[in-house]
Amino acid sequence: xxxxxxxxxxxxxxxxxxxxxxxxNISQCEQLRKAVLAALDGGARALVLTGAGTSxxxxxxxxxxxxxxxxxxxxxxxxxxxxxxVPVIAAVNxxxxxxxxxxxxxxxxxxxxxGAVFGVPTAKIGLAVxxxxxxxxxxxxxxxxxxxxxxxxxxxSAEDALAGGLVDRLGGVEDAxxxxxxxxxxxPLTVAYNKRVLNAVxxxxxxxxxxxxSSKELFEAFEGCxxxxxxxxxxxxxxxxxxxxxxxx
Numbered sequence: 208x209x210x211x212x213x214x215x216x217x218x219x220x221x222x223x224x225x226x227x228x229x230x231x232n233i234s235q236c237e238q239l240r241k242a243v244l245a246a247l248d249g250g251a252r253a254l255v256l257t258g259a260g261t262s263x264x265x266x267x268x269x270x271x272x273x274x275x276x277x278x279x280x281x282x283x284x285x286x287x288x289x290x291x292x293v294p295v296i297a298a299v300n301x302x303x304x305x306x307x308x309x310x311x312x313x314x315x316x317x318x319x320x321x322g323a324v325f326g327v328p329t330a331k332i333g334l335a336v337x338x339x340x341x342x343x344x345x346x347x348x349x350x351x352x353x354x355x356x357x358x359x360x361x362x363x364s365a366e367d368a369l370a371g372g373l374v375d376r377l378g379g380v381e382d383a384x385x386x387x388x389x390x391x392x393x394x395p396l397t398v399a400y401n402k403r404v405l406n407a408v409x410x411x412x413x414x415x416x417x418x419x420x421s422s423k424e425l426f427e428a429f430e431g432c433x434x435x436x437x438x439x440x441x442x443x444x445x446x447x448x449x450x451x452x453x454x455x456x
Contacts, residue, residue, distance in 0.1 A: 208223045208224060208238070209221070209222060209223065209235065209238040209239050209241075209242045210223050210259075211242050211245065211246055213249075214384050214387075214388065215388060215391065216250060216251060216252040216253070216391040217251065217252070217253045217254070217255060217384055217387040217388055217391060218246030218247075218249065218251035218253075218254045218255070219254075219255045219257070219380075219384060220239065220242050220243065220246065220254060220255065220256050220257075221256075221257050221258065221259050222235065222239065222256075222257070222258045222259065222263075222264055223258075223259040224259070225258075225259045225260030225261075225262070227265070227268060228260070228261075228262035228264075228265035228301075228302070229258040229259065229260070229262050229263065229264045229265060229307075230264065230265045230266055230267060230268040230269075230306075231264060231266070231267050231268060231271075231281065231306050231307075231310075232267075232268040232270070232271040232277070233271055233274075233276055233277050233280045235268075236277070236280035236281050236283070236284040237280055237283075237284070239284050240280075240283055240284040240287045243284075243287050243288060243291055243295075244287060247291060247292070247293065251293060252293055252390065252391035252392075252393075252395060253293050253294045253295075253296070253387035253388070253390045253391050254291060254293060254294070254295045254296070254387070255295075255296050255297075255298050255380065255383045255384050255387050256288070256295065256296070256297050256298065256310065256314060257297070257298035257299075257300055257380050257383070258300055258301065260301070261300070261301045261322075262300070262301040262302050262307075263297070263298075263299045263300050263301050263302060263303040263307050263310075263311065263323065264302075264303055264304070264306060264307030264310055264311075265302055265304050265305075265307060266304040266305030266306045266307050267281070267305055267306040269332075272306075272334065273438075273442050281306060281309075282337070284310075285309055285310065285313045288310065288313040288314060289313050289406065292395070292398070292399035292402065292403075293395070293398065293399070294315050294316065294387065294390050294398065294402070295313075295314040295315050295316075296314060296315065296316045296317070296318060296383045296386060296387050297310065297311040297314035297316070297317045297318070297383075298318050298379065298380040298382075298383035298384075299311055299317055299318065299319040299320065299323040299325075299365070299374070300320050300323065300379065300380060301320065301322060301323055301324075302323065302324050302326075303323060303324070303325050303326075304324070304325070304326045304327075304328065304362075305326070305327060305328060305329065307325075308325045308326060308327050308344070308356075309327075309336065309340050311325065312340070312343050312344055312347055312373075313343075315402065316375045316376075316386070317368075317373065317374045317375055317376075318374070318375065318376045318377070318378045318379075318382055318383040318386065319365040319368060319369070319374045319376075319377060319378075320365060320377070320378070320379050321365050321366070321377060322365070323364075323365040323368075323374075324362045324363060324364055324365070325356070325362065325363045325368055325373060326356060326360065326361070326362040326363065327340075327344070327356045327357055327360070328360040329357075329360075330357070330358070330360055331360050331451075332441040332444075332451065333432070333435070333437040333438045333439075333440060333441030333442075333451060333453060334432065334438065334441065335429055335432035337429055338429060341353065341357060344356065344357070344373075347372055347373050348363075348368070348371045348372055348373035349371055349372060352371045352373065365377060435456065436454060436456050437451075437453045437454065437455065437456065440452060440453060440454070441453075
């Protein structure tokens with residue numbers, strides 16, 4: 208379930224699935240995408256994304272993550288957040304793992320509570336995130352931090368994320384809302400233009416459809432992870448409740 212509340216001209220969008228630590232499935236992704244669009248249609252001049260309970264978003268629901276339909280829903284939602292012509296602030300109130308980190312970095316700014324953690328543990332389960340995610344993570348947090356998150360599957364605390372540039376401020380949801388409220392009177396056309404140029408200058412087009420990636424080789428490598436024997440082994444290991452045994456093929 209996705210909830211939308213209003214604080215003046217700030218739309219506060221909450222992932223409300225605390226029993227699953229706000230893990231994303233196809234329905235959640237579609238509802239979140241529609242909530243962002245509805246808030247924009249309703250006149251929002253800034254958005255705050257957060258999670259109910261003690262997690263921001265624990266990642267993809269592993270019952271859904273292995274399907275192509277989930278990938279489509281996830282990236283449609285992330286692109287909607289990226290393309291929103293208003294400032295989007297992620298109020299990271301707890302763990303932001305996998306797709307949770309993707310949602311946080313799709314936002315323009317991040318406010319994190321001290322207990323928040325970030326991680327992209329795809330290598331532990333034989334999955335992969337697209338080149339856009341890796342590039343954006345590297346731009347925000349630095350190449351060294353991105354390597355630690357992606358190659359060693361370390362988790363980053365809010366304090367370390369602040370020091371590395373992945374987080375802009377420490378604080379809670381109210382701090383994020385207050386910051387968003389300070390932006391609603393800014394010139395909307397200028398803000399939208401600035402955001403569009405920042406996205407265009409520092410990142411290739413956000414498109415993960417076949418043939419549209421910035422590098423054909425990178426796209427093929429991304430797809431290769433999802434069609435590999437290791438991908439199947441990761442899924443089987445989860446079903447059998449054991450550690451995966453990856454062979455690199």
